[in-house]
Amino acid sequence: xxxxxxxxxxxxxxxxxxxxxxxxxxxxxxxxxxxxxxxxxxxxxxxxxxxxxxxxxxxxxxxxxxxxxxxxxxxxxxxxxxxxxxxxxxxxxxxxxxxxxxxxxxxxxxxxxxxxxxxxxxxxxxxxxxxxxxxxxxxxxxxxxxxxxxxxxxxxxxxxxxxxxxxxxxxxxxxxxxxxxxxxxxxxxxxxxxxxxxxxxx
Amino acid sequence: xxxxxxxxxxxxxxxxxxxxxxxxxxxxxxxxxxxxxxxxxxxxxxxxxxxxxxxxxxxxxxxxxxxxxxxxxxxxxxxxxxxxxxxxxxxxxxxxxxxxxxx
Numbered sequence: 001x002x003x004x005x006x007x008x009x010x011x012x013x014x015x016x017x018x019x020x021x022x023x024x025x026x027x028x029x030x031x032x033x034x035x036x037x038x039x040x041x042x043x044x045x046x047x048x049x050x051x052x053x054x055x056x057x058x059x060x061x062x063x064x065x066x067x068x069x070x071x072x073x074x075x076x077x078x079x080x081x082x083x084x085x086x087x088x089x090x091x092x093x094x095x096x097x098x099x100x101x102x103x104x105x106x107x108x109x110x111x112x113x114x115x116x117x118x119x120x121x122x123x124x125x126x127x128x129x130x131x132x133x134x135x136x137x138x139x140x141x142x143x144x145x146x147x148x149x150x151x152x153x154x155x156x157x158x159x160x161x162x163x164x165x166x167x168x169x170x171x172x173x174x175x176x177x178x179x180x181x182x183x184x185x186x187x188x189x190x191x192x193x194x195x196x197x198x199x200x201x202x
Numbered sequence: 203x204x205x206x207x208x209x210x211x212x213x214x215x216x217x218x219x220x221x222x223x224x225x226x227x228x229x230x231x232x233x234x235x236x237x238x239x240x241x242x243x244x245x246x247x248x249x250x251x252x253x254x255x256x257x258x259x260x261x262x263x264x265x266x267x268x269x270x271x272x273x274x275x276x277x278x279x280x281x282x283x284x285x286x287x288x289x290x291x292x293x294x295x296x297x298x299x300x301x302x303x304x305x
Contacts, residue, residue, distance in 0.1 A: 020272040030272070034280050041284045045291050052241050066231065073227050080262050081213060081220050088212035182262045189254040192227070193247035197234035 029176045033183045036149075040187050043145065044194055047138045051198060058135035059201045060128055065119060069196045072115045073188065079108035080185040087178045090164065090171035098174065102161040105181065109154040116147050135199070142195050149184045156180065219261045226254045 020027060051057060061069075086101035120140070123129075130140040160177045163169040230250050233243065260266040265273055 020269050020275070022268060022272065027272075030276060034276050037280060038283055038287075042287055045284070045287050048244060049291050052244060057240075066234075070227075070231060074224065077220060077223050077227075080258070081216060084216055084262060085213050179263055182258060185262070186255050186258045189223075189227075189258065190248075190251045193230050193234075193251050194244065197230055197247060198240060198243055200234050202237075 023172055023176075025172065025176050026179065029179045033179065036183065037187070040145070040190070043142055044190055047142060048194060050134060050138060051194070054134060057199070058128070058133065059199045060123065060126065060135070061196055061200045065122070065196070066200060068115055068119050069192055072112055072119075073192055075108050075112045075115065076185050076188050079105045079112070080182050082108065083178045083181045087171070087175045090174040093171075095165070098171075099161060099165055102157060102164075102174070106154055106157045106161070109150055109157065109181075113147060113150050113154065116143065116150070139195060139199075142191060146184070146187055146191055149187065153177075153181050153184050216261060219257055223254055223257060226250050226257075 018024070018027070022030075082101050082104040086098050086105060089095075089098035089101055120143075123136075123139075128136050128139075130136050130144075156177055160169060160173055164171075164174055230247055233246055233250075238246070259277075265277075
C-alpha cells in the first residue's frame with residue numbers, strides 16, 4: 001500500500017481481516033465469557049469435591065425452596081428468550097420492539113434477583129449464613145457471585161437500552177450485551193443442580 | 203421485508219430450544235428427589251447441565267452460526283482448562299493428607 005493510500009484510508013486499512021469475522025467488541029465479550037466460566041468452573045469444582053467428600057453435609061432445602069428455584073430458573077431462561085427477541089428486533093431495525101424486549105429482560109432479571117434475595121433471607125431466618133459452616137460459605141459464595149453477575153447484567157442492560165434508544169449505540173452493542181446475559185443463564189444451569197438440587201432435605 | 207415479522211420468527215424459532223432447556227431442568231429436579239448416592243446424583247446432574255449449556259451456547263449464543271474457528275479457539279481450550287482444574291483439585295486433597303505432622 002502506498003503512502004498516499006495510507007494517508008487517505010488510515011493505518012486501519014493495513015490491518016488484516018478479523019479471523020473470526022466478528023467485531024472486536026463481540027470477540028472481547030467471548031474472551032471475557034471464557035475467563036469468567038473458568039472462574040465459575042474453579043469455584044464449582046471446589047464445591048463439588050467438598051460436597052462429595054463431606055459425609056454430614058447440611059441439606060437445608062425443602063419443597064418451598066425447590067419451588068422457588070424452579071421459578072427462578074423459569075424466569076432466567078425466559079429472560080434469555082426475550083433477550084434473543086431484543087437482539088433480533090434491533091438487527092431488524094425495529095427499535096420499539098427491541099426496547100420492549102429489552103425492558104422485559106430487565107424486568108425478568110429484577111424478578112430473578114428478588115427471588116434470589118428472598119431465598120437468602122429464608123436461610124438467614126434459619127441461622128444459615130456465610131459464617132455458619134462449609135455449606136453456608138460455599139452456598140453464599142457461589143450464589144452471591146452469580147447474583148452479582150445478574151445485577152451487573154441488569155445495570156448493563158439498563159445502560160445499553162437507554163443509550164440504544166437515543167441512537168448512541170448500535171444493534172451490535174445490544175447483541176454483545178445479549179451474549180453476556182445468555183452466559184449468566186448458562187452459569188445458572190450449573191449452579192442449580194450442584195448447589196440446590198444436591199442439597200434437598202429427604 | 204417486515205422487521206416485526208422477523209422478530210416474531212426468532213422467538214418461534216428458538217421456542218423448541220427453550221422448552222428442551224425447561225424439560226432438562228425438570229428432569230434434574232425429578233432426579234434430585236430420587237434416592238441416588240451423592241456422587242451418582244452429581245454426575246447425572248452435571249451431564250444434564252453440560253447438555254443444557256451446550257444448547258445455550260449453540261442456539262442462544264449463536265455459536266453454531268459463527269465461524270468454526272471461533273468455536274475451535276474457545277471451547278476445546280476451556281474444556282481442557284476445566285479438566286486440568288479437576289486434576290489440580292484432587293491433588294490438593296492428596297496434599298492435605300500428605301502434610302507433615304504438626305502442621
